[in-house]
Amino acid sequence: MREVRCVLVGLGNLGRRFCEIMIEKDHLLRERYGLALRLVGAADSRGAAYDEEGLRLPTLVKLKRDGLSAGRYPGRGRLGWQAVDLVSSVDADILLEASPVNLAQGGEPGLSCVRTALKKGMHVATANKGPLVLAFSELHELARVHGVKLRYDGTVAGGLAAINYGCRDLRGAEIHRIEAVPNLVTGYIMDMLAEGTPWQEAIETARAEGVLEADASWDLDGWDAAAKLVILANAVLGTAFKLEDVQRAGIRDVSVDALREAVAHGERYRLVARAERLRDGHYVLSVKPVALAPIHPLGSLGRKQMGVVYATDIFGTVALVINEPNPVPSSATLLRDLLEIYLGDDLCPPPFCPGVV
Amino acid sequence: MREVRCVLVGLGNLGRRFCEIMIEKDHLLRERYGLALRLVGAADSRGAAYDEEGLRLPTLVKLKRDGLSAGRYPGRGRLGWQAVDLVSSVDADILLEASPVNLAQGGEPGLSCVRTALKKGMHVATANKGPLVLAFSELHELARVHGVKLRYDGTVAGGLAAINYGCRDLRGAEIHRIEAVPNLVTGYIMDMLAEGTPWQEAIETARAEGVLEADASWDLDGWDAAAKLVILANAVLGTAFKLEDVQRAGIRDVSVDALREAVAHGERYRLVARAERLRDGHYVLSVKPVALAPIHPLGSLGRKQMGVVYATDIFGTVALVINEPNPVPSSATLLRDLLEIYLGDDLCPPPFCPGVV
Numbered sequence: 001m002r003e004v005r006c007v008l009v010g011l012g013n014l015g016r017r018f019c020e021i022m023i024e025k026d027h028l029l030r031e032r033y034g035l036a037l038r039l040v041g042a043a044d045s046r047g048a049a050y051d052e053e054g055l056r057l058p059t060l061v062k063l064k065r066d067g068l069s070a071g072r073y074p075g076r077g078r079l080g081w082q083a084v085d086l087v088s089s090v091d092a093d094i095l096l097e098a099s100p101v102n103l104a105q106g107g108e109p110g111l112s113c114v115r116t117a118l119k120k121g122m123h124v125a126t127a128n129k130g131p132l133v134l135a136f137s138e139l140h141e142l143a144r145v146h147g148v149k150l151r152y153d154g155t156v157a158g159g160l161a162a163i164n165y166g167c168r169d170l171r172g173a174e175i176h177r178i179e180a181v182p183n184l185v186t187g188y189i190m191d192m193l194a195e196g197t198p199w200q201e202a203i204e205t206a207r208a209e210g211v212l213e214a215d216a217s218w219d220l221d222g223w224d225a226a227a228k229l230v231i232l233a234n235a236v237l238g239t240a241f242k243l244e245d246v247q248r249a250g251i252r253d254v255s256v257d258a259l260r261e262a263v264a265h266g267e268r269y270r271l272v273a274r275a276e277r278l279r280d281g282h283y284v285l286s287v288k289p290v291a292l293a294p295i296h297p298l299g300s301l302g303r304k305q306m307g308v309v310y311a312t313d314i315f316g317t318v319a320l321v322i323n324e325p326n327p328v329p330s331s332a333t334l335l336r337d338l339l340e341i342y343l344g345d346d347l348c349p350p351p352f353c354p355g356v357v
Numbered sequence: 358m359r360e361v362r363c364v365l366v367g368l369g370n371l372g373r374r375f376c377e378i379m380i381e382k383d384h385l386l387r388e389r390y391g392l393a394l395r396l397v398g399a400a401d402s403r404g405a406a407y408d409e410e411g412l413r414l415p416t417l418v419k420l421k422r423d424g425l426s427a428g429r430y431p432g433r434g435r436l437g438w439q440a441v442d443l444v445s446s447v448d449a450d451i452l453l454e455a456s457p458v459n460l461a462q463g464g465e466p467g468l469s470c471v472r473t474a475l476k477k478g479m480h481v482a483t484a485n486k487g488p489l490v491l492a493f494s495e496l497h498e499l500a501r502v503h504g505v506k507l508r509y510d511g512t513v514a515g516g517l518a519a520i521n522y523g524c525r526d527l528r529g530a531e532i533h534r535i536e537a538v539p540n541l542v543t544g545y546i547m548d549m550l551a552e553g554t555p556w557q558e559a560i561e562t563a564r565a566e567g568v569l570e571a572d573a574s575w576d577l578d579g580w581d582a583a584a585k586l587v588i589l590a591n592a593v594l595g596t597a598f599k600l601e602d603v604q605r606a607g608i609r610d611v612s613v614d615a616l617r618e619a620v621a622h623g624e625r626y627r628l629v630a631r632a633e634r635l636r637d638g639h640y641v642l643s644v645k646p647v648a649l650a651p652i653h654p655l656g657s658l659g660r661k662q663m664g665v666v667y668a669t670d671i672f673g674t675v676a677l678v679i680n681e682p683n684p685v686p687s688s689a690t691l692l693r694d695l696l697e698i699y700l701g702d703d704l705c706p707p708p709f710c711p712g713v714v
Contacts, residue, residue, distance in 0.1 A: 021671060025529055033528070153526075159673045161526035168525075169510075169518035171390070171696040172382055172689070297678060300657065314378060315693070316516045316686035319678045321654060329673035332529070336672070339528040344701060 001034055004342060005052075005092040007041035007122075009083045009113050010099035014127055014154075015044070016064040017331035018098060023057045025335065035342060041090045043083035045099075045109075047071015050090055084112040088120070094341065096334045097126035101218075101227070103243075107134045118142040118150065125337030127154035127330060129227045133243055136234045151337035152235075156228045157182045159329020160322035161336065162308040166236030173312040175237060178275040180308040181298050182228040184324075185211045185219050186251050186271040188303050190289065194259035194269070221250035222271060222287040229273035229285055232308070237275065237283055247286040254289045262291040268299060297321075358391055361699060362409075362449040364398035364479075366440045366470050367456035371484055371511075372401070373421040374688035375455060380414045382692065392699060398447045400440035402456075402466075404428015407447055441469040445477070451698065453691045454483035458575070458584070460600075464491045475499040475507065482694030484511035484687065486584045490600055493591045508694035509592075513585045514539045516686020517679035518693065519665040523593030530669040532594060535632040537665040538655050539585040541681075542568045542576050543608050543628040545660050547646065551616035551626070578607035579628060579644040586630035586642055589665070594632065594640060604643040611646045619648040625656060654678075 008015055022037055029035045038054040046069035049055055055073065063072055071079035087095060095117035099110045107130030114131045117124050119142060126132070131139060132152050143150040153163045157180060166178070181187065185206050192202040203220075206212040218224050226246040233239050251271055262269055272290040275283045292299035297319030298307045307321035322329065365372055379394055386392045395411040403426035406412055412430065420429055428436035444452060452474035456467045464487030471488045474481050476499060483489070488496060489509050500507040510520045514537060523535070538544065542563050549559040560577075563569040575581050583603040590596050608628055619626050629647040632640045649656035654676030655664045664678035679686065 025671075028531075029529065159671075160675060161522060161672075164526050165518060165522065168697065169521055169693060171700065172386065172692045174385075294651075294657070297680075300651070314382075314516075314685055314689040315679075316682070317680040318517060319676075319680075321676045321678075322672075323654075323674040323676075325673070328671055332671040335529045336526060340525065343528065 001030060001036050002342070003036045003038055004094060004338070005038050005040045006094050006096055006338075007087055007090055007092045007117075008039060008096045008098065009043045009087065009109070010097060010128070011042060011044040011060075011064050011070055012098070012100065013327050014331045014334075015098040016061060017328055018096065018334050019057050019061050019064075021328070021332055021335055023061070033339065033343060035339075037338075040092050041086050042070045042073075043081065043086045044070050047077060047079040048081035048083060048086040049073035049077035050086060051076045052091065083109045084116055087113045087116045092122060094123040094125065094338060096338065097124060097128050097131070098331075098334065099128055101128060101130040103130055103133065103223075103227075107131050111135060114139060114150075115142065118146055118148060121146050121148055123149045123341045125151045125334050125341065127152070127333055129155045129231060132231045133227045136231070137240055149341045151340055152231065153337055153340075154330055154333025156180070156232045157306040157308055158322060158324045159333055160306060160308065160320055162320055163232060163235045164340070165318070165320060166232065166308075166310060170236065170310060170312055170315055173315050174277070175310055175312050176277050177311040178232060178236065178308065179298065179311075180229065180232065180273045181270045181301055182232075182273055182306055182308070183219060183225045183271055184304065184306060186225070186289075187269070187301065189220075190251055190254065190259055190269040191303070193254075193256055194263045220252055222248045225271050225273045225287045229275065229287060232273075233275045233283060233285055239283060241285055245285055247284070247288070249288040251289050258291070265291075266294050267291040268301070270298065270301060272298070358387060358393050359699070360393045360395055361451060361695070362395050362397045363451050363453055363695075364444055364447055364449045364474075365396060365453045365455065366400045366444065366466070367454060367485070368399060368401040368417070368421050368427055369455070369457065370684050371688045371691075372455040373418060374685055375453065375691050376414050376418050376421075378685070378689055378692055380418070390696065390700060392696075394695075397449050398443050399427045399430075400438065400443045401427050404434055404436040405438035405440060405443040406430035406434035407443060408433045409448065440466045441473055444470045444473045449479060451480040451482065451695060453695065454481060454485050454488070455688075455691065456485055458485060458487040460487055460490065460580075460584070464488050468492060471496060471507075472499065475503055475505060478503050478505055480506045480698045482508045482691050482698065484509070484690055486512045486588060489588045490584045493588065494597055506698045508697055509588065510694055510697075511687055511690025513537070513589045514663040514665055515679060515681045516690055517663060517665065517677055519677055520589060520592050521697070522675070522677060523589065523665075523667060527593065527667060527669055527672055530672050531634070532667055532669050533634050534668040535589060535593065535665065536655065536668075537586065537589065537630045538627045538658055539589075539630055539663055539665070540576060540582045540628055541661065541663060543582070543646075544626070544658065546577075547608055547611065547616055547626040548660070550611075550613055551620045577609055579605045582628050582630045582644045586632065586644060589630075590632045590640060590642055596640060598642055602642055604641070604645070606645040608646050615648070622648075623651050624648040625658070627655065627658060629655070
């Protein structure tokens with residue numbers, strides 16, 4: 001049995017659910033992969049907890065469900081303990097990072113946590129776009145220098161392994177075009193507008209359902225889609241794009257007439273993120289609302305569906321679509337990354353489920 | 358620069374195209390991954406050629422385009438030289454296997470070539486379902502014992518990385534259901550029947566276009582889909598199914614009325630391969646024609662499209678679809694497997710295209 005000592009930063013929707021996944025999957029991970037995960041540290045914005053013997057996950061989950069900080073963890077928690085201080089002081093193997101994007105605060109605390117972890121030789125799995133958008137090359141270089149792995153499959157299109165597919169399964173190809181619908185709420189809002197819901201009401205509905213970010217501009221003005229596109233392009237195409245390189249249009253300026261006309265033609269508006277290869281081999285990145293025909297691989301996406309299309313020279317055109325009715329798949333990407341880090345390309349030596357014949 | 362000495366068995370549609378891909382991608386593989394592929398041996402059903410300095414790919418491609426055997430390769434070819442003898446006698450790093458399925462002949466010559474290669478410590482990448490269907494566990498065990506890798510992503514759904522996604526990106530999940538449309542020609546024939554083409558004419562059209570196997574029963578009676586399902590299930594679910602475990606129905610018994618009625622309802626018949634998880638954790642495998650609604654993730658597949666759906670507990674429901682207008686993507690899977698074997702989980706250390714910014 002191989003033990004993996006984990007530190008988890010960020011205990012919101014993703015982080016707390018990840019704790020629940022750790023509980024649920026403990027037996028399977030031991031049986032199937034010989035891995036025993038031990039959560040030795042956990043931090044949220046108000047405090048942190050550390051126990052080298054392992055924090056009790058149900059206790060932590062209950063604290064978070066009750067709206068309390070990990071800093072209140074009995075005996076081992078400290079209110080006001082900063083995430084980055086936790087990461088720098090603890091003895092652990094991997095940082096699981098699920099704190100908010102926070103581009104306005106320079107990607108903090110995520111960026112410092114990731115930097116600190118990589119520098120001290122910890123692997124990093126992060127679902128947080130902030131650090132990757134702001135310091136893509138720097139973080140990869142840190143990982144290389146310190147001989148550890150940096151994985152971030154959950155930063156794009158939720159639980160869909162869009163980055164993994166592009167990075168691994170398209171090796172050797174020239175990619176003519178990447179087209180993605182990586183943001184759920186903009187499609188939902190445009191659908192509501194097309195159905196006659198007034199703008200303000202559509203926004204409030206999305207907010208009430210908890211699918212619109214607190215800073216609505218992040219979604220509505222295409223920042224979220226642009227951030228995901230930058231990460232996806234840099235990871236898959238080997239480029240070095242920044243957020244400001246994306247030609248970006250949000251959904252505020254789409255007319256209700258255009259939305260209705262699209263529906264009348266059987267089309268559906270989605271905020272499409274696109275990387276297009278030019279003749280000279282350079283790529284152009286854009287985010288804008290596009291009316292997609294039903295025949296388009298992303299033209300039938302429902303409210304809870306995201307997708308990515310890769311058009312390539314030797315691997316055909318591939319569409320990957322996920323139906324994600326809740327945030328579990330996004331949260332589970334931390335587990336996917338962790339398993340990839342520890343199992344590498346050791347693809348399920350069969351039979352991995354001896355009981356299943 | 359790392360050199361990889363390859364032996365290629367099977368120089369039909371897939372094998373010859375793979376030679377063309379090797380020519381086309383030589384520069385990119387050197388530049389991007391530091392890999393230099395050298396084809397030292399090649400065999401078809403009539404002969405083989407070997408040159409430790411490397412065979413000239415354009416010469417080999419021309420021979421095959423002219424309908425001649427590799428045994429006629431100038432100076433280095435021998436007519437009547439068997440593939441398995443080539444594999445056992447040469448000094449090489451990897452076997453690329455693209456010979457026909459040949460279940461009736463016990464999966465030969467593919468199975469013996471794969472066994473021989475693994476036993477002498479060569480990696481194997483194969484696009485041939487035969488060996489995997491007949492000896493899935495044995496071949497994996499051989500690879501393990503001899504410390505080499507066995508990859509076969511091209512055996513299911515052409516150029517779609519369906520096996521890779523299932524094996525790697527769903528690690529940690531319980532898979533409730535796999536649903537696949539892995540065979541092109543049965544869908545094409547059912548579309549023609551629904552449009553009023555008589556059975557015999559539809560069969561002849563498919564045959565004339567070269568999309569129907571010489572042994573039509575392989576496609577029409579669902580053997581091809583069943584073989585792919587067995588490989589997919591065993592690889593992804595860790596099961597040990599055999600071909601005879603699949604509940605199999607081909608397309609011969611679908612009535613034209615049923616096909617027309619489906620179209621009238623906006624549905625489309627496809628030969629669907631399915632692995633369904635029972636409450637006790639066991640799986641049931643089936644292949645049968647199913648009318649798919651447009652809302653189904655595989656319900657809008659066109660003539661040249663294949664797809665796989667994974668319904669999971671923690672990674673949502675994912676649909677992967679490929680549009681494959683020609684056999685290049687299927688052929689390129691040998692390159693995907695080879696790169697996976699040599700690069701492992703070393704995901705594109707960016708920037709891998711220094712010229713692309």
